[in-house]
């Protein structure tokens with residue numbers, strides 16, 4: 001009982017252990033895992049990241065874009081869905097050129113609106129992928 005009173009009294013003079021959120025933003029942990037970033041110039045189009053991704057948030061789809069055709073022999077275009085991604089990092093682990101072709105940033109995805117039609121656009125890409 002006395003010990004509890006002493007503890008309570010000394011706690012009165014200590015800094016609070018809590019953060020005044022949302023007035024004080026929470027600092028991101030340095031191990032925080034966020035959006036996947038892609039370096040097209042270093043990509044060798046092995047598709048290991050696409051195969052490794054559990055929810056299918058990476059899709060390489062054949063493109064009609066001639067400039068992309070010139071850049072890569074397989075004429076594939078990288079697509080990433082940040083709203084489907086679970087930030088597990090499996091794609092980066094599977095990539096033979098991590099940190100150059102694919103890496104995990106500590107950025108969060110932006111808030112999507114209905115007008116962005118994120119799901120509709122992704123369904124189109126999935127269909128194109130199946131057809132190719």
Ligand code: SF4
Nearest residue numbers: 053085086088089091
């Ligand atoms: S972090 Fe995980 S879920 Fe996100 S793209 Fe990579 S493998 Fe897919």
Ligand code: SF4
Nearest residue numbers: 043044046047049095
């Ligand atoms: S695993 Fe890496 S090199 Fe292979 S397609 Fe994906 S990003 Fe490109």
